Amino acid sequence: MITNRELQAYLAYGRKKGAAIEIYLQEQQEDSVSVRNKEIEQVQSSLDRGLGVRVILGSRFGFSYTTSINDADIRRTIDQALANAECAMPDKNLRLPIRSSRTLSKDLDVFDANIPKLTAETRVAQAKALEAAAYAYDPRITKTDAATFASGMMMSLLMNSAGLAVTHKSTWAGLSLEIIAEDGKVMEAAYDYQYGTHLKQISPAAVGQNAAALAVAALSAGDIATGIYDLVLPPRVAVSLLSVVASLFYADMVQKKKSLLRGKKMKKIASPKISIIDDPFLPGQLGSFLYDGEGVLGKRTRLVRCGVLQGYLYDTYTATKDKVQSTGNAIRGSIKAEPMVGHSNLFIAPGGRSPEMLIAGVQKGILIHSLMGLHTADPVSGDFSLGATGQLIESGKITRSVKNMAIAGNLLDLLKSIVQLGSDLEFRGSLGSPTLVVSGISVAGKD
Amino acid sequence: MFPAQEVLTKALQLALDAGHEFAEVFGERLQTRSLSLDSNKLDKVRSGIDAGLGFRIINGEKTYYGFVNALDELSLLTLAKEVSAYASFKAGGKGQLKLTSRKVPQHSRCELFPEDVATARIVDFLRTANTVGRDFDKRIVQMTVRYADVSQEICVANTLGVYALDRRVRTRFVAEAVAQAGKDLQTGFEGPGATLGIELLQKQTPEQIATEAARRAILNLEAGPAPAGAMPVVLAGSAGGTMVHEACGHALEADFIRKKTSVFTETLGQKKMAECVTVIDDGTIPGYYGTLGIDDEGTLAKKNILIENGVVLAFMSDYLNGTLLKMPLTGNGRRESYRYAPIPRMTNTYIAAGNSDPKDILSSVKKGLFVKKMGGGQVDITNGNFVFEVTEGYLIKKGKLDRPVRGATLVGNGVEVLAAVDMVGNDVSFIPGVCGKGQAAPVSDGQPTLRVPSLIVGGKA
Numbered sequence: 001m002i003t004n005r006e007l008q009a010y011l012a013y014g015r016k017k018g019a020a021i022e023i024y025l026q027e028q029q030e031d032s033v034s035v036r037n038k039e040i041e042q043v044q045s046s047l048d049r050g051l052g053v054r055v056i057l058g059s060r061f062g063f064s065y066t067t068s069i070n071d072a073d074i075r076r077t078i079d080q081a082l083a084n085a086e087c088a089m090p091d092k093n094l095r096l097p098i099r100s101s102r103t104l105s106k107d108l109d110v111f112d113a114n115i116p117k118l119t120a121e122t123r124v125a126q127a128k129a130l131e132a133a134a135y136a137y138d139p140r141i142t143k144t145d146a147a148t149f150a151s152g153m154m155m156s157l158l159m160n161s162a163g164l165a166v167t168h169k170s171t172w173a174g175l176s177l178e179i180i181a182e183d184g185k186v187m188e189a190a191y192d193y194q195y196g197t198h199l200k201q202i203s204p205a206a207v208g209q210n211a212a213a214l215a216v217a218a219l220s221a222g223d224i225a226t227g228i229y230d231l232v233l234p235p236r237v238a239v240s241l242l243s244v245v246a247s248l249f250y251a252d253m254v255q256k257k258k259s260l261l262r263g264k265k266m267k268k269i270a271s272p273k274i275s276i277i278d279d280p281f282l283p284g285q286l287g288s289f290l291y292d293g294e295g296v297l298g299k300r301t302r303l304v305r306c307g308v309l310q311g312y313l314y315d316t317y318t319a320t321k322d323k324v325q326s327t328g329n330a331i332r333g334s335i336k337a338e339p340m341v342g343h344s345n346l347f348i349a350p351g352g353r354s355p356e357m358l359i360a361g362v363q364k365g366i367l368i369h370s371l372m373g374l375h376t377a378d379p380v381s382g383d384f385s386l387g388a389t390g391q392l393i394e395s396g397k398i399t400r401s402v403k404n405m406a407i408a409g410n411l412l413d414l415l416k417s418i419v420q421l422g423s424d425l426e427f428r429g430s431l432g433s434p435t436l437v438v439s440g441i442s443v444a445g446k447d
Numbered sequence: 448m449f450p451a452q453e454v455l456t457k458a459l460q461l462a463l464d465a466g467h468e469f470a471e472v473f474g475e476r477l478q479t480r481s482l483s484l485d486s487n488k489l490d491k492v493r494s495g496i497d498a499g500l501g502f503r504i505i506n507g508e509k510t511y512y513g514f515v516n517a518l519d520e521l522s523l524l525t526l527a528k529e530v531s532a533y534a535s536f537k538a539g540g541k542g543q544l545k546l547t548s549r550k551v552p553q554h555s556r557c558e559l560f561p562e563d564v565a566t567a568r569i570v571d572f573l574r575t576a577n578t579v580g581r582d583f584d585k586r587i588v589q590m591t592v593r594y595a596d597v598s599q600e601i602c603v604a605n606t607l608g609v610y611a612l613d614r615r616v617r618t619r620f621v622a623e624a625v626a627q628a629g630k631d632l633q634t635g636f637e638g639p640g641a642t643l644g645i646e647l648l649q650k651q652t653p654e655q656i657a658t659e660a661a662r663r664a665i666l667n668l669e670a671g672p673a674p675a676g677a678m679p680v681v682l683a684g685s686a687g688g689t690m691v692h693e694a695c696g697h698a699l700e701a702d703f704i705r706k707k708t709s710v711f712t713e714t715l716g717q718k719k720m721a722e723c724v725t726v727i728d729d730g731t732i733p734g735y736y737g738t739l740g741i742d743d744e745g746t747l748a749k750k751n752i753l754i755e756n757g758v759v760l761a762f763m764s765d766y767l768n769g770t771l772l773k774m775p776l777t778g779n780g781r782r783e784s785y786r787y788a789p790i791p792r793m794t795n796t797y798i799a800a801g802n803s804d805p806k807d808i809l810s811s812v813k814k815g816l817f818v819k820k821m822g823g824g825q826v827d828i829t830n831g832n833f834v835f836e837v838t839e840g841y842l843i844k845k846g847k848l849d850r851p852v853r854g855a856t857l858v859g860n861g862v863e864v865l866a867a868v869d870m871v872g873n874d875v876s877f878i879p880g881v882c883g884k885g886q887a888a889p890v891s892d893g894q895p896t897l898r899v900p901s902l903i904v905g906g907k908a
Contacts, residue, residue, distance in 0.1 A: 036508075036706070043533050044512040048786065050497075065495035067516040077495070084492035087566045091488060120533075145708050180708050180829055189708060189829035218830075226676045256486050257589045257625055260632060336479075336495060373856050376823045376836035380625055380634045385673070385856035385905040387825070387834035403832065406858045406905020408675065444675035444858075444905045 002069065004157075004165065011161045014078050019055040019085070020096045021078070022160035022294065025069075026050055026335050031118070032150035035127040041146065043120070050335035053081040059090035063338045093320040098162040100297045104290055109283040112198040115151050115171040123149050126175065126204055133208025134179045138216045145178035145189065147208075151199075156332075164295040172286060173199050175207045181215035188221075190214035190370075192236070195429060197284050214369050218389060221401035224445035230365035230419075231407070231438045232358060232393065235426035237368045238433035242348065244377045244384070245411055246431065249278075249303050250329075250341040251318035253379065260382045260412060261309060269309045270415035273351065276304040278313060280328065280344030287346070287430025293332035293339030301327045303346075307416075315341045347432030351421030355435040358420050362437065365393040366402060382411035388443075406444040414438055449474040449602035450500075452546055452610060454520045458527040459606050460544050462504055465531040468538040469766075472527075473501040473743060474518055474602035475785040480561060481595040484573040487581075492566060501785040502526045505767055506536040512788045546610035551740040552747070554731045557616045559644035561596040569594050569645070572620070572653045580624050580657035584665050588632075589625035592657065594618075596645070603745035605766075611745040617736070617889060618647045619879070622657045626664035633670075633853065635663030636822075636838060640736045640879035640889065647734075663820070663839055666851050673840065673855030673906025679815035680857065680902045681808055681843065686821045687878030688892025691798050693824040693833035694861035695726060696892070697884070699753050699761075700779070700791040701768035703828050710831040710862055714759045720865040723801050726754035728763055730778050730794035736879030737794035737890040744780035744789055751777045757866075765791045783886035793882065797893035801871025805896035808870045810846035816855070816904055817841045817848055823880070831861040834905075858903040872896030 007023055014021030027049045034042040051074065052065040062085025066077040131147035151173040159165045174195035181188050192211035194202045233241065253259040261269060270276075280289050280298030289298055294316055302310050314322070315330035318341055331342030359367060372387035385408040391398045422435030450458070455472050462470035476498040483491040500523050501514040511533040515522045573592045580590040599615045619640035626633050637659035641647045682690060695711075703709035711719070720726075730739045730748030739748040744766050752760050764772070765780030768791055781792035809817065817840065824835030834856050842849040877893035 040509055040534075042510040042512065042788065044788070045529075045533070046512075046514050046786065048514075049516050052495075061490060061492070063491070063493040065493075065497075067497045067499060069516075073496075080494055084494055084566065087482070087489070087492045087570055089489045091490060143706065143708055145703075145706055187708075187710070187829050189827060256591070257627070257632070336497070337493065338491075372825045372827070372832070372858075373823070373834035373836060375825070376834075376856060378634055378854075380632050381667075381854070383854035385836070385854050387832065387856060387858045387905070389832075403830075404858060404860070404903060406675070406834070406856055406903050408673070408854060408856070408905045408907045442675055442907050444677075444903050446677050446903060 007159050010074055010078060011159060013075060014055055015161050017082055019057040019082060020161050022054040022096050024052045024332065024335065025157045027155045028152055030150065030152035031123060032148060033123040033127045034146045034148045035124065035131055036144045036146060038128060040124060052335040053077050054338045055081045055085050056094045056096060057082055057085040059092055059094055060085040060088040061094055062088060065335050093317055095316060095320060096160045096162050097164060097294055097296045097316045099164040102297060104297060106281065106290060108281065108288045108290065110170040110197045110288050112171045114199050115173055116153055118151055130175050130177050130204035130208050133205045134177060134212040137209045137212035140181045140183055140216055140219065141179055141212050142182045143180035145180065148176045150174050158295050160295065166291040166295040168289060170197060172197055173202055175202050175204055177207055177211045179211045179215050181219055183219045186219050188215050188218035190218060195286060197286055217369065217391060217401050221389060221403035223447060224392065224402040224405050224443065225447040226445045227443060228440055229443045230362045231441050232362060232365055232367045233436045233438065234355065235424060235433050235435060236428060237371060238436045239428040239431045240371055240374055242431050242433050244374065244379055246343050246346050247379050249313050251312040251314045251322065252341045254312050255318055255321060258380050264309050265311060267309055268307050269412060270304055270307040271418045272307040273421055274304055274307050274415060274418055275349040277302050277349060278343050278346045282345045285345045285427060287344045289344060292328040292330045294330040296326045296328045296330060298328040298344060313341055313343060315339065343430060345430050345432065347425065348434065350423050350425040350434040352423055353420065355422045355424055358422055358435055358437050359393055359398065360396040361420065362393045363395060366443065367391045367393055367398060384409060384411060404446050408442055448476060449518055450520050450523050454523060455604040455610065456544055456546055458523050459604060461527045462531045463544060463606055466535065466537045467504045467506055467531060468536065469505040469606055471503045471605040472523065473785055475499060476518065476600045477784065478598045481593065482569055482573060483591065483593040484577050485591045486589065487577065489570055489573060497784065499785040500526060502530045503788050504530055508771060510767065510788055514785050544606055545608055546604055547608050549609060549611040549745060551611055551613045553740055555642035555734045555738050557644045558646045560616060561598050561644065564645050572648060576622055576653035576657035579654045580622060580661045583658055583661035586626045586628055586665060586668060587624050587661050588627040591623040593621045605745065609745040611741050613740050615642060616644055617642050618644055620648060620653065620656055622660035624660040624664040626668045628668050631668060633664050633667035635660045635667060641734045642736060642738045643734050666839065667853045670851035670853035673852040674904055675906045677901045677903050679812050680818060680899045681812055681815065682818045682894065682897045682899065684805055684872050684874035684876050684896040686818050688797050688894045689821040689824040689835040691726060691894050692793065692796055692892040693826040693835055694864055696793050696796045697826050698828040698831060698861060699763055701762040701764035701772060701774065702791050704762050705768045705772050709828050711759060717759055718757045719759055719862055720754055720757040721868045722757050723871045724754060724757050724865050724868055725752065725799040727752050727799055728793055728796045732795050735795045735877060735891045739794060742778045742780045743782045746776045746778045746780060748778040748794060763791045763793060765789050781888050783888065787886050790884065792884065792888045793890050795877065795891045797875055797877065798895060800873045800875045800895045803870045803872050805872040805874050808872055808896050808898050809843065811870065811898065812843045813845055815843045817843050826861065833861055834858050852906065854906065856905045858905060864899055864902065867900050868897050869900060870898035
């Protein structure tokens with residue numbers, strides 16, 4: 001990669017042209033193996049590099065990127081960012097963060113030294129163990145779409161002309177499995193996955209069994225009558241809904257009138273049992289960092305306390321606009337775009353009951369196994385309408401599997417209707433939730 | 448820019464000499480530009496270049512893949528050696544490779560290439576759209592207008608002797624409006640896209656795109672909740688093809704057929720759908736968002752009839768799955784970038800026109816839902832269950848359009864729904880979209896007006 005000294009020279013090149021400039025370099029090593037029917041199906045290995053340049057020229061923003069990291073292409077990319085800035089409109093709130101007076105040296109435990117040392121054989125063995133766990137669970141497991149083990153390492157370097165320099169280094173490993181169950185008449189697929197920063201956080205046996213259990217349960221699924229039900233959302237499903245809710249806290253969405261939490265600070269937006277926190281300092285989590293995507297020191301932010309909205313997530317630009325401090329929530333998706341407001345580890349704080357106890361307390365409800373069409377949920381209106389599968393709960397007991405249903409509602413109504421929380425907080429990627437019980441949801445069935 | 452023919456031959460020969468069965472080089476240089484105008488401010492102008500080479504080896508059912516962020520000879524030869532070393536294989540009997548250059552047809556005739564259009568000119572289009580959208584109604588409180596163009600140059604060479612170069616251009620213009628009344632916020636979207644340059648905006652102007660987005664946001668503000676439960680549904684010819692894309696498109700992709708995980712496994716020649724249903728995937732329609740000269744394996748794009756009068760005729764294939772299934776290559780091997788091995792993907796997928804008058808289809812339904820425009824969708828290809836979003840919908844009352852409804856997703860089973868379709872209109876039209884199947888792919892989907900006797904409507908009323 002490029003040395004700090006070389007990067008300084010490029011910053012100077014941009015500064016000479018009158019711009020505040022930031023350069024972000026990223027390098028990712030990734031290795032994956034997919035297995036099907038005990039045989040290797042795909043092996044992939046790669047090292048992906050790139051660089052993104054953000055400039056502010058006369059209060060105008062410009063951005064450019066390249067995957068070709070040599071002197072001529074880096075200078076061309078800086079020139080291109082400057083040319084792009086010429087086309088943008090000025091905005092006095094634009095600025096690059098300066099180096100924080102406060103530094104934090106804290107081991108976030110996001111680098112597993114075992115991951116770079118993994119051999120091809122170990123990766124194959126993990127993928128095979130994942131597939132085998134599903135087949136061992138039930139004889140009705142008959143086919144595999146793909147059983148994949150993947151791992152990688154990410155390194156980044158961020159420097160800006162205001163004197164800031166930040167590096168980040170982390171590892172990750174993950175399992176994903178799509179498996180098929182058949183009973184002679186019906187064929188059903190199910191998917192499950194697990195990712196972590198450390199190898200010890202993922203378990204082929206757990207993912208394999210869980211995917212198999214979901215597929216087998218779906219085999220006997222029948223229709224359901226249209227009506228009002230309580231929904232039990234296990235962490236895997238709750239997190240998929242939380243991924244839509246998370247963007248409501250982003251200050252850019254709020255400022256652009258695209259979040260229904262606009263103007264609701266210190267107002268009740270969820271059930272009093274709900275607390276939502278964004279915490280970049282959780283050890284060993286995938287969303288953890290010391291400094292955010294523009295080099296600002298991260299911060300634990302309580303977004304919702306006992307159902308009341310406490311505030312939003314900010315980067316430097318949105319914070320300047322609202323005359324507050326950045327919460328350190330500038331997140332980089334890739335080298336191809338500037339950092340944008342996002343979350344670190346965002347989670348719903350757990351309650352005190354086991355998931356079994358929660359189910360036992362439901363009179364007429366559905367334990368949701370999967371939701372379909374989540375990408376169509378509208379974060380602006382909060383309206384969602386989703387396909388779903390699951391198991392019917394009658395008088396506290398799971399009685400049968402159900403399918404062919406659609407669930408409609410509004411995200412805010414849903415947050416207000418959460419009546420119980422489990423003790424089983426689980427992270428999926430950078431989002432976490434315990435099991436949730438939501439009361440009185442409209443479910444459309446075939447009858 | 449890309450490695451010369453001799454260099455490509457040398458890299459591929461390395462894999463053959465190591466005993467591998469099939470090898471392929473995919474080179475790509477992608478130049479992107481995007482602008483966005485938000486909150487009355489043209490605040491984001493971005494551009495960049497992403498270039499690299501992917502190297503793939505296939506032995507039987509096994510694939511080995513690697514890539515580099517470079518296009519030079521040394522990087523390619525190093526990559527070819529590395530990927531060749533992932534596994535040992537003895538195919539035997541391979542001689543000296545000879546590449547033959549393939550002529551690539553240009554179905555979409557791009558008039559203005561991205562480099563011919565100054566960024567400043569695009570700024571004007573965005574400003575116009577913003578003003579028009581906001582002036583549409585005083586309840587429009589926010590407009591986001593985005594423009595993106597892409598110029599993708601590709602180079603494919605493989606050990607079957609295929610060698611082809613192509614350049615693809617794609618342009619998209621998207622308007623999103625937010626309307627507010629009291630506490631109620633609703634959105635409207637319109638986003639044409641084409642394998643053309645900025646001349647795309649002559650067919651549908653920035654003013655028209657912004658107006659359509661604003662109109663839809665206001666309509667959703669005035670709309671009542673959608674009903675909940677099963678009912679007859681009329682999908683308008685203008686609604687786009689999300690339903691066909693999800694209900695049967697994905698399940699007709701050859702990778703799911705080979706793995707026997709699709710509902711259409713071993714159904715060739717069988718009648719699975721209504722007589723009036725013919726489904727086609729056509730990568731050659733001039734200007735459409737999914738149109739290609741060649742796919743990302745160098746196979747010429749084609750018009751493939753997948754379902755004819757309800758009978759399953761063909762699956763969409765790539766080299767790996769087509770070869771293993773002993774089926775013809777259909778020109779559907781696509782990849783998001785040089786970072787990925789190709790997989791079977793749709794291009795422009797549609798239900799062919801029938802002979803009913805769309806007006807007769809609407810008037811035949813006493814009580815149900817009329818879908819004027821569909822949004823995104825999703826499918827489970829194993830059981831065939833799918834969902835799609837309605838972004839503009841109305842209740843049908845006694846064969847006529849009644850009040851608008853909002854926030855509905857429709858749920859159905861692909862085979863059941865397409866077996867039950869009983870009226871097909873004579874009015875096909877397409878909507879562009881980006882399909883996600885682990886990798887993103889630009890596609891378009893279309894259909895004529897259709898009557899579906901029963902779909903589950905996921906509303907709140």
